[in-house]
Amino acid sequence: MLPSSLTALIAGALAAVASAKVVKYNWDVTWVNAAPDGFSRPVIGVNNQWPCPEIRATEGDTIRVKMNNKLGNQTASIHFHGINQISTNWMDGPSFATQCPVPPGESITYEFVADTAGTYWWHSHNMGQYPDGFRGPLIVEDRRDPNRGSYDEERILTISDWHHEQSLKLGKAFLNPGNPLGIPPRADSILLNDGRGADYDFKAGKKYRFRIINMSASASAMIDFDSLDMEVIMNDAAHVKKQKVDQLRITPAQRYDVVVKAKGNRREKRNFGFLVSLDTNRDHTQPGARWQLNQTGYLVMDPSKEKKPVVVDAWNPVDDSKFKPRNNAKILPAPDKTLVFTFEHCADEHGILRHCVNGSPFVNPKVPTLYTAATTGEHNTNETVYGPVHPFIVSSGDIVDIVVNNHDVGVHPFHLHGHHFQVLTRPFTGAGDWSGSSDELNKRPPRRDTVSVYGNSHAVLRFEADNPGVYLFHCHIEWHVEMGLSATIIEAPDVLRDIAIPNDHINACKKAGIPFEGNAAGNVDEPLDTTGIEYDPPLEYTGAEWIPTLIPRFRRSRVARLA
Ligand SMILES: *[C@@H]1O[C@H](CO)[C@@H](O)[C@H](O)[C@H]1NC(C)=O
Ligand SMILES: *[C@@H]1O[C@H](CO)[C@@H](O)[C@H](O)[C@H]1NC(C)=O
Ligand SMILES: *[C@@H]1O[C@H](CO)[C@@H](O)[C@H](O)[C@H]1NC(C)=O
Ligand SMILES: *[C@@H]1O[C@H](CO)[C@@H](O)[C@H](O)[C@H]1NC(C)=O
Ligand SMILES: [Cu+2]
Numbered sequence: 414m415l416p417s418s419l420t421a422l423i424a425g426a427l428a429a430v431a432s433a434k435v436v437k438y439n440w441d442v443t444w445v446n447a448a449p450d451g452f453s454r455p456v457i458g459v460n461n462q463w464p465c466p467e468i469r470a471t472e473g474d475t476i477r478v479k480m481n482n483k484l485g486n487q488t489a490s491i492h493f494h495g496i497n498q499i500s501t502n503w504m505d506g507p508s509f510a511t512q513c514p515v516p517p518g519e520s521i522t523y524e525f526v527a528d529t530a531g532t533y534w535w536h537s538h539n540m541g542q543y544p545d546g547f548r549g550p551l552i553v554e555d556r557r558d559p560n561r562g563s564y565d566e567e568r569i570l571t572i573s574d575w576h577h578e579q580s581l582k583l584g585k586a587f588l589n590p591g592n593p594l595g596i597p598p599r600a601d602s603i604l605l606n607d608g609r610g611a612d613y614d615f616k617a618g619k620k621y622r623f624r625i626i627n628m629s630a631s632a633s634a635m636i637d638f639d640s641l642d643m644e645v646i647m648n649d650a651a652h653v654k655k656q657k658v659d660q661l662r663i664t665p666a667q668r669y670d671v672v673v674k675a676k677g678n679r680r681e682k683r684n685f686g687f688l689v690s691l692d693t694n695r696d697h698t699q700p701g702a703r704w705q706l707n708q709t710g711y712l713v714m715d716p717s718k719e720k721k722p723v724v725v726d727a728w729n730p731v732d733d734s735k736f737k738p739r740n741n742a743k744i745l746p747a748p749d750k751t752l753v754f755t756f757e758h759c760a761d762e763h764g765i766l767r768h769c770v771n772g773s774p775f776v777n778p779k780v781p782t783l784y785t786a787a788t789t790g791e792h793n794t795n796e797t798v799y800g801p802v803h804p805f806i807v808s809s810g811d812i813v814d815i816v817v818n819n820h821d822v823g824v825h826p827f828h829l830h831g832h833h834f835q836v837l838t839r840p841f842t843g844a845g846d847w848s849g850s851s852d853e854l855n856k857r858p859p860r861r862d863t864v865s866v867y868g869n870s871h872a873v874l875r876f877e878a879d880n881p882g883v884y885l886f887h888c889h890i891e892w893h894v895e896m897g898l899s900a901t902i903i904e905a906p907d908v909l910r911d912i913a914i915p916n917d918h919i920n921a922c923k924k925a926g927i928p929f930e931g932n933a934a935g936n937v938d939e940p941l942d943t944t945g946i947e948y949d950p951p952l953e954y955t956g957a958e959w960i961p962t963l964i965p966r967f968r969r970s971r972v973a974r975l976a
Contacts, residue, residue: 436469436475437479438477439479439481440459441481441483442458442489443460443483443484444456444457445461449464449607449608455545464546464549465546470527470553470554471555472553473526474526476526480520484517487958488957489537490507490539491538492506492507492535494535494551494862496533497832499528501524502783502909505831506538507539507830508540509777513927514957515921519920521915531650532647532649536628541583541891541894541957542957543891559739564621568613569623569624570611571606572628572636574634575602577601578598580957581958583598584954588954592765595765597890611710615685616675621675622670622671625663625671629691630665630890634691635690636687637728638685641674641685641712642673643661643669645657645731649667652739659731662728662733664863665863665889666863683715686711686721688709689710690704690725691705691707699842733859734855735855738858738860742857743856748814749808749812749813752815752900754771754803754815755770755820756769757769758821768897768898774897774950778799779927783883788930790910790940793909793940794806795940797940798941803899805900807902808907809878810877815874816871816872817866819869819870824867826865827874828886829884831902835860836859838873839867839872843870844867846871847873854873883904884901887900895954
């Protein structure tokens, strides 16, 4: 006889399959005018509306999004951040990694299983585009929430920096010989729930689950709920042992699920503020951090009562690398492969500042990397065929370590596609490169998909290669992606040979004039022939701009490290 827990598990799984549904969205991607902070500008919306819609499904459901690019003058793509795309790597969304940028007038469909409950978000993964507003929450509800009972109601809080200028123009001014110091675009304001401030109804004695999602392009934000504690229950859709905290720092792309209990009683009603501050300084642990953009939201019990501003004396957010996994999962076994990802600033021959990873910036290939893996046969285990994407080849079942050594003074939030990793160590500023000592590693590490790496410091991340595909590992500051701060994990290439890519995805390449077979330069007959592979970033930044006559277009520029 089966143990009762197993019987229950099987019964649960069967029930889940029986009730699983397909959640369908048909999205026209369109320009819309919006003024979330009072300043009107064109933003990228869905079905002529902005803010963009939320995607909501239940664990086990299939999510199907038909994306019709009606922008007219830009290409598009969508990434479902934190969804690991098990067995559906080609639905992951990043342009030139797992698909072609979709040109205006074309449609593609994304379809995948929402296999794990949690708080996610979706966003354009197409050349600096999402800061124009093309992003939204993605919530996968539990069938049996282990935290059920810990809260009464649920709310979403999105946080984002905001620019009055469009991303393309910001990118062109940023990646330009006229900006040799690489001064990044500066946010004009901060948005809560894509607007100014955010108020929530709050009832005495009730407990609220906040799904906090950071959709920023760059800055870093702190949050403090006045005199109320936040009880953290999840980070990046992974359960953590409940922990009460005063303050959190949420880097772009990270999510926290926290429970906040409404103190007070029915007679003595009051309103609680929460402050969100964007740090435009480079590293909040260093002196001189300036909090230049603030927004206060309120948990409102009585609208007639005062809403006091929140004063925070100091920002000392909790060390999120010390969260404990809810299930007490142990550190994975010692690694079979280690990817060392060391980065620093470097300038190219035109004086444009880039991010060099192990000596050179990531550059988009001419053929999306997954399509190269699918069409180069036995050669797809040779890094040569992938060209300038910092390919790192791992075999099915490998335990993989990613060691990030940050030689820059800034804090960078790193995101891995296709996997949640264990954060084995992540010291604060000034710790230098990883020594290689396993003494430093956390034996019960938290799991997540985005982690901050501090200035002149490091992080060690571990995952199991159990999901064949092509996965980007990159900084989630959108401007840094455009500077080349990315690498690519090629996982189980032998399994990727001759996989079938959906016709509409291939058709998008044809319509865009982008090759979809062969090595990084589109060489089909001789995949090891590197002729035409471009290792230097293009001189002119064109972002997501659609210029039919110029595509594909690659220019030479030699990259030299700064002395
Ligand atoms: C594209 O169209 C939008 C909306 O009309 C406009 O604001 C923008 O400047 C255009 N150009 C590019 C290259 O995006
Ligand atoms: C959101 O991400 C931005 C960019 O890293 C960051 O500056 C900001 O602090 C984050 N917000 C929160 C609430 O942590
Ligand atoms: C934002 O809030 C922080 C913390 O209370 C404060 O130190 C800072 O001066 C505020 N910034 C502005 C521009 O008001
Ligand atoms: C990959 O291809 C290059 C170029 O032909 C060759 O020099 C190298 O030995 C190959 N590497 C492996 C691991 O086969
Ligand atoms: Cu970065």
